[in-house]
Amino acid sequence: MTVPYQTYQFEYPERLRCAFIGAGGHSYRNVYPAFQYAPVELVAVCDVELDRARTYARSFGAPAAYDDHRQMLAAEQPDAVFIVTSYTDDGDVQATALAQDCLRAGAHVWMEKPTAAGLAQLDRLQAVADETGRTVMTGLKKIFTPAMEKVKSILRTPEFGTASSISVRYPQSLPAPDLRSDDVKMIGFLDHIFHPGAILTHLMGPVRRLSYEWEPRTGASVSSLLFESGAVGTLHLASGSATGAPLERVEVVGDGANVVVDNGVRITYYRAGAELPYGRAASFVTDDAVAPLRWEPEFSLGQLYNKNLFYLGYVPEVVYFCERLLAGKPIEKGTLADVREILKLYELYRRLPAGDSVQPAQRLGDR
Ligand SMILES: NC(=O)c1ccc[n+]([C@@H]2O[C@H](COP(=O)([O-])OP(=O)(O)OC[C@H]3O[C@@H](n4cnc5c(N)ncnc54)[C@H](O)[C@@H]3O)[C@@H](O)[C@H]2O)c1
Numbered sequence: 199m200t201v202p203y204q205t206y207q208f209e210y211p212e213r214l215r216c217a218f219i220g221a222g223g224h225s226y227r228n229v230y231p232a233f234q235y236a237p238v239e240l241v242a243v244c245d246v247e248l249d250r251a252r253t254y255a256r257s258f259g260a261p262a263a264y265d266d267h268r269q270m271l272a273a274e275q276p277d278a279v280f281i282v283t284s285y286t287d288d289g290d291v292q293a294t295a296l297a298q299d300c301l302r303a304g305a306h307v308w309m310e311k312p313t314a315a316g317l318a319q320l321d322r323l324q325a326v327a328d329e330t331g332r333t334v335m336t337g338l339k340k341i342f343t344p345a346m347e348k349v350k351s352i353l354r355t356p357e358f359g360t361a362s363s364i365s366v367r368y369p370q371s372l373p374a375p376d377l378r379s380d381d382v383k384m385i386g387f388l389d390h391i392f393h394p395g396a397i398l399t400h401l402m403g404p405v406r407r408l409s410y411e412w413e414p415r416t417g418a419s420v421s422s423l424l425f426e427s428g429a430v431g432t433l434h435l436a437s438g439s440a441t442g443a444p445l446e447r448v449e450v451v452g453d454g455a456n457v458v459v460d461n462g463v464r465i466t467y468y469r470a471g472a473e474l475p476y477g478r479a480a481s482f483v484t485d486d487a488v489a490p491l492r493w494e495p496e497f498s499l500g501q502l503y504n505k506n507l508f509y510l511g512y513v514p515e516v517v518y519f520c521e522r523l524l525a526g527k528p529i530e531k532g533t534l535a536d537v538r539e540i541l542k543l544y545e546l547y548r549r550l551p552a553g554d555s556v557q558p559a560q561r562l563g564d565r
Contacts (some may be wrong), residue, residue, distance in 0.1 A: 204502050204513075210237035214520050217276040217305070219267050219296055221245035221254040224310070225282035229337075230258040232507055232516040237524060244270045267296060271303035278306040278523060280516075289381025291315045291388075297334060298326040306333045308519045311392035313537045315381060320541055324534050335519050335532040338396040339511035342518065342531070344503070345459045346511075348493070349450060350401060352457050357470055359453025364402055364431040367447040368394040371417030371437035378548045388544060394433055395540035397448055400531075403427050404539050408546055409555035413438075419552070463509055467491040 207213070216238045218230070222245075233240060242262040245251040251263040264270040271279070279300040283292040294314045297307045313336045314320040327334050340346055352358050370390045377383040399405070402425045410421035416438035423431040439445070444461035454470040471488035473479075483489075495503050507513045515532065522529050550556050 202514075204235055205237075207234050207236060207238065212524055213237045213239040214524060215239050215241050215274075215277045216280060216520075217242045217244065217270055217274050217278075218254070218260070218280045218282075219244045219270075219293075219300075220280075220282040220284075221247070221250040222282060222284065225280075226254070228507065228510075228512045229280060229282055229310070229516070230254065232512045233258065235502075235507075235513045236516045237520045238516075241276055242270050242274045267299060268303075271300060271305065275303075276305050278308060278519070281307060281309040283310075285382075285385055287382075289315065289383075289385055291319070294319050294323055297323055301326045301330045301332045301334070304330070304332065306335075306523055308335050308337065308516070310337050311396075311537075312388050313534070314541065315388060317538065317541050317545060320534065320538060327534060333523070333529050334534055335515075335529045336392075336534075336537050337512075337515045338392065338400070338532045338536060339515055340393050340396045341400040342511035342514040343462060344509060344514075345462055345465050345493075346397065346400070346448075347514075348465055349448070349457050349459060352467055353401060353450060353452070358455045358457070359470070361402060361427070361429050361450050361452055363429055363451045364398065365434065365447075365449050366394045366397055366431070367434045367436055367445075369437055369439040369445055370394075370435040372412060372419050372435060372547060373417060374414065375551065384548065387547070391544050391547070392540055394435070394446075395543050396536070398423070398431060398433060399536065399539040399543075401448075401450060402429055402431060405543060407555060408543070408550070410547070410550070410552055412552040464494040465492070 214237055218240065221243055240258055240260040242264060243251045243255040243260045244264040244267045246265055248263065248265040251265060255263040262274065281293045281296050283296060286292055291312050291314055293309045297309055300307050314323055323334065353361050370387065372387055373383050404426045405423050406426045407424040408421055410419045412419045418437040419435045421433040423433060425431065446462055448459045450457050455468060457467045459465050468490045469488050472484040495509065497504055502508050518531065519529065546556060
């Protein structure tokens with residue numbers, strides 16, 4: 199694995215003609231700025247609030263602004279559209295229908311998570327993608343972080359062995375059982391299950407069985423998972439954690455080896471092969487060839503890897519989408535199939551009482 203060499207936007211010999219729907223908070227902080235490092239020619243910005251669309255167009259170098267996405271699609275005929283919108287008043291995901299309009303206009307789509315508010319809505323989006331032959335990628339930023347890319351590459355090595363178990367910690371409250379059929383009350387959970395859900399299913403594959411226990415004051419939960427691969431795992435949704443404390447911890451165990459990611463940027467790989475005979479090892483210092491490996495960024499230099507745009511996965515996910523399309527290669531990360539695995543988990547949490555166990559395929563139909 200070599201360190202990726204980052205090209206700046208103006209250095210790319212070829213760029214994708216892109217339009218953008220949504221001029222909100224997250225996109226201002228994290229998606230438009232990622233274009234500085236991606237082969238993007240931003241041709242237009244659309245927001246229902248035209249002033250915002252105009253301001254963003256000026257700030258991020260687009261020549262045109264619209265308040266109606268259909269007008270924009272017809273006038274600009276973009277190769278691809280980035281969609282970063284929000285929720286309808288009844289808790290649906292605005293971007294799901296917008297994405298279908300973009301596909302029908304002949305554009306590929308990059309959209310923020312959540313892709314859809316459920317499997318039925320995802321089915322409709324998938325049908326339009328199939329019918330139009332256009333691609334939809336969801337920004338599953340967690341699987342594009344340098345740390346998670348490294349974990350995935352470690353999992354592929356024979357030295358690590360087959361992944362046998364995983365634990366993921368992420369603070370998120372699961373609403374009370376009587377609120378889980380309410381789409382509006384479930385927005386927060388839907389919004390965030392995409393992050394740990396993407397990590398679990400990207401590293402370990404589909405989930406075969408799940409059960410969980412739930413704590414009513416905070417909505418915290420601990421889930422026990424069995425993956426199709428035969429590996430097992432836990433998902434600790436640690437609602438009640440202190441604001442400002444690191445949110446995440448991920449550990450994957452292989453066969454005599456394990457890897458831990460703390461706070462998204464500190465990776466420790468405990469390699470196989472160390473010998474510390476019990477009762478006789480007088481030092482914990484193992485041979486260099488099997489010693490643990492540790493990576494974490496320095497936060498002193500004006501390097502790209504120090505920007506959250508990079509270590510949180512935003513630039514990598516946007517660059518991946520654009521470069522793959524320009525090269526005529528398929529999108530293989532953040533696909534609608536990846537999203538389906540996450541939404542299966544979401545629907546299980548909505549329907550499954552604490553303490554029960556269910557196999558996603560049993561309850562939801564083998565999709
Ligand atoms: N991956 C991440 O790290 C991360 C972080 C924060 C938010 N998000 C996601 O980003 C999305 C946006 O979040 P936000 O906090 O920026 O929301 P926001 O409400 O600030 O922005 C949404 C914008 O979309 C516009 N919009 C809505 N419908 C539109 C339409 N039909 N046409 C044109 N514009 C329309 C709104 O006017 C608004 O300006 C959500 O899906 C959220 O889950 C992701």
